[in-house]
Amino acid sequence: MRAVVCEELGSVAVRDVKPVEAGPGQVVITVEAAGVNYVDGLFVQGKYQIKPPLPFVPGYEVAGTIASTGERVLATCGLGGFASQVVVPEHAAVPIPDQLDAVRAATFTQSYSTGLFALRNRGDLQPGETVLVLGAGGGVGLAAVQTAKALGARVLAAASSLPKREAALAAGADFALDTAEDIKTAAREWSDGGVDVVYDPIGGALADPALRALREFGRYLVIGFASGTIPSLPLNQVLLRNRTVVGVDWGAWSMSHPLDQRALLEELLALVATGKLNPIAPRTEPLEAAAQVMDDLLNRRVVGKVALIP
Numbered sequence: 001m002r003a004v005v006c007e008e009l010g011s012v013a014v015r016d017v018k019p020v021e022a023g024p025g026q027v028v029i030t031v032e033a034a035g036v037n038y039v040d041g042l043f044v045q046g047k048y049q050i051k052p053p054l055p056f057v058p059g060y061e062v063a064g065t066i067a068s069t070g071e072r073v074l075a076t077c078g079l080g081g082f083a084s085q086v087v088v089p090e091h092a093a094v095p096i097p098d099q100l101d102a103v104r105a106a107t108f109t110q111s112y113s114t115g116l117f118a119l120r121n122r123g124d125l126q127p128g129e130t131v132l133v134l135g136a137g138g139g140v141g142l143a144a145v146q147t148a149k150a151l152g153a154r155v156l157a158a159a160s161s162l163p164k165r166e167a168a169l170a171a172g173a174d175f176a177l178d179t180a181e182d183i184k185t186a187a188r189e190w191s192d193g194g195v196d197v198v199y200d201p202i203g204g205a206l207a208d209p210a211l212r213a214l215r216e217f218g219r220y221l222v223i224g225f226a227s228g229t230i231p232s233l234p235l236n237q238v239l240l241r242n243r244t245v246v247g248v249d250w251g252a253w254s255m256s257h258p259l260d261q262r263a264l265l266e267e268l269l270a271l272v273a274t275g276k277l278n279p280i281a282p283r284t285e286p287l288e289a290a291a292q293v294m295d296d297l298l299n300r301r302v303v304g305k306v307a308l309i310p
Contacts (some may be wrong), residue, residue, distance in 0.1 A: 001016070001017060001018075001019050001020070001083060001084035001085050002014055002015070002016060002017070002083065002084050002287060002310060003015060003017045003057045003080075003082060003083035003084065003287075004057060004058060004059070004082035004083065004287050004290040004308075005017065005055050005056070005057055006043070006044050006054065006055060006056050006057070006058060007054060007055045008054065009044065009045060009046040009054070010044065010045055010046070011044075011291065012044055012058070012082075012290055012291050012294075014287050014288055014290075017057075017083070019085065020080075020083075020085050020086060020087045021087070022068075022087050023087070025089055025090055026087050026088065026089055026090065027066050027067070027068065027087070027088060027089075027090055027093055028066070028067040028068070028085050028086070028087055029062060029064045029065065029066060029067065029073060029075060029085060029086050029087075029088060029093065030064045030065050030066075030067050030084070030085050031062045031063075031064040031081065031083060031084060031085060031086055031310050032062075032063055032064040032065070032102035032103075032106070032309070032310075033062065033063050033064070033102045033103045033105070033106035033107075033284070033307040033308070033309055034059045034061070034062045034063075034081040034082050034083075034106055034307060034308045034310070035060070035061040035062070035063075035081075035106040035107035035108075035109075035110065035282070035305060035306075035307050036059075036082075036107075036290070036293045036294060036297060036305075036306045036307065036308060037060050037061070037110050037111075037139070037297070038140075038224070038226060038297050038298065039060060039110075039251070040058045040059060040060055040082075040294055040297075041294035041295070041297050041298040042298075043056075043058050043079070044058055044294060045298070052079060056079055056080075057079060057080045057081070057082055057083050058079060058081070058082055058290075058294075059077065059079065059080055059081020059082035059083065059086070059308075060076060060077065060078060060079070060081055060110060061074070061075070061076045061077070061081060061106060061107070061108075061109050061110055062074065062075055062077060062081040062086055062106055063075075063096060063100075063102045063103070063105035063106035064102065066093060067085065071093075071095065072095065072096045072102075072105075073093040073094055073095055073096060074093075074094055074096050074100075074105040074106065074108060074109060075088045075092045075093045075094065075109075076088075076092060076109050076110070076254070077092070082287060082290055082308055082310075083310060084310045091258060091262065092258075094262070094265055094266070094269070096269075097269050097272055097273045098273075099272050099273055099275075100269075100272060100279065101281075103281060103282055103284055103307040103309075104279045104280075104281055104282065106282075106307050107139065107279070107282045107305035107306075107307050108268075108272075108279050109265060110140075110250075110251075111139045111140045111142070111143035111144075111305070112143045112146075112147060112268050112277065112279070113250055113254065113261065113264055113265060113268065114140060114143070114144075114223065114248070114250040115140070115143045115144040115146075115147035115148070115199075116147050116264060116267070116268055117248065117250045117253065117254075117264060118144070118199060118221050118223060118248040118250065119131070119144065119147055119148055119151060119153075119197065119199065119221070120151060121264075122221060122246050122247075122248050123197050123199075123219045123221050123246060123248075124219070125148065125151050125153055125196070125197055126152075126153075126196075127151065127152030127153070128152060128153070128154075129153050129154070129196035129197060130153065130154045130155075130156065130190075130191040130195040130196050130197070131144075131148045131153045131154070131155050131156070131195060131196065131197045131198075131199055132156045132158060132183075132187050132191075132195045132197070132198045132199065132210060132213055133145055133148065133155060133156070133157050133158065133168070133173070133199045134158050134179070134198070134199065134200045134201065134202045134206050134210060135158075135159065135200075135201045135202040135226060135300075136157030136158055136159045136164065136165070136168040136173060136176065137157075137159035137160075137161065137163065137164020137165060137167045137168055137303050137304070138164070138201070138226070138300070138302065138303070138304070139282075139302070139304055139305035140201045140223065140224075141157070141159070141168065141199075141201060142167060142168060142171045142280060142304055142305075143279075144199045144201075145157055145168055145171045145172055145173045146171050146172055146277050146278070146279075147277070148197075148199070149172040149173075150271055150276045150277055153196075153197075154174050154191075155172065155173045155174050155175075156173070156174065156175050156176075156177065156187055156190050156191065156195065157169070157171075157173035157175070157176040157177070158176070158177050158178075158179050158183060158187075158206070158210075159176065159178075159179060160178070160179045160180070160300070161303075163303050164303050165177075165178065167280070167303050167304055170280075171280060175190055177190075179206060182209070183206060183209040183210055183213060184209040184210075184212040184213045187210070187213035188213055191213075191215070193215050194213060194214050194215025194216070194218060194241075195213055195214060195215065195218065196214075196215060196217075196218055196219070197214075197218065197219050197220075197221060198210045198211065198213065198214060198218070198219070198220045198221060199221050199223060200220065200221060200222060200223055200224075201223035201224040201225075201226055202224075202225070202226050202227050203222075203224065203225035203226070203227050203229055203230055203231050204225070204227030204228070204229040204231060205227070205229070205231075206227070207231035207233060208231065208233065208234065208237075211233055211234070211237050211238070211243070211245075212237055214241065214243050215241065216241040216242055216243075217241070217242050217243070217244075218241065218243050218244070219243070219244045219245075219246055220233075220238075220243065220244065220245045220246065221246050221248050222245065222246065222247050222248060223248050226300060227300075233245060280304050280305070282304060282305035282306050282307045283302075283304065283305070283306045283307070284306070284307050284308075284309050285306060285307075285308055285309070286308065286309060287308050287309075287310055289308070290308055293306045293308070
């Protein structure tokens, strides 16, 4: 079978590798599409907190068919997804609703699970509240826009380019603003005094003005640091107006609470089935483009999501 292999940190190559085999409690998935995420690039660069031994096959999430039954499923596998086939635990293979094709299913779990876990479980988002989504044109940001709308919120999308802002509006955002603008002032004006929740997968220089855009009892959700810079937040701005800063580590939570994650994912897929979520079709590329796609993600050149097709 073919796979994208990281043999030394910082580079990958497509290789013919030994076919995978299922052990007890496992299934082999024939991969139709593999979603590419920011974390995949971090693994390859050796910049993620988990450092697998070399060589390894990156790829966090896939969609395809169970080789032994032909059932259409999606799954998260942590590593190994950028390949013709991958082995996962039986409980990790979740049936795909008819409304999702393979490429959208392969790019669904990480982004939408993060969105629902962050906004509802950690941020206690309520219907009618306002959300400022930073990085709203990327895969995680677009999923947050749609998830917040499904939860009944009003959404202000912030993104760095016109195509990203257009994508956020197409995903359901109520308004989009350029991150080159004064985010604090623009968000306060749009929300009549301050937003209820900030969803921040970017960090860096946007963090301080976004924190100051929160109203009384506002919640700042720390999702990640796609800018490459971990910000230092002024704690006096947390104290003022009784704001709260909330850490969101969906990945670690999902691994330590697999049954809860399964329930969360099934809830999200039910929202897809009823039309309350409509994941955007990703760009598709062959396995040979994996290195370029991960570089584009790390340097924030991607609008939406990308899937590799083995």
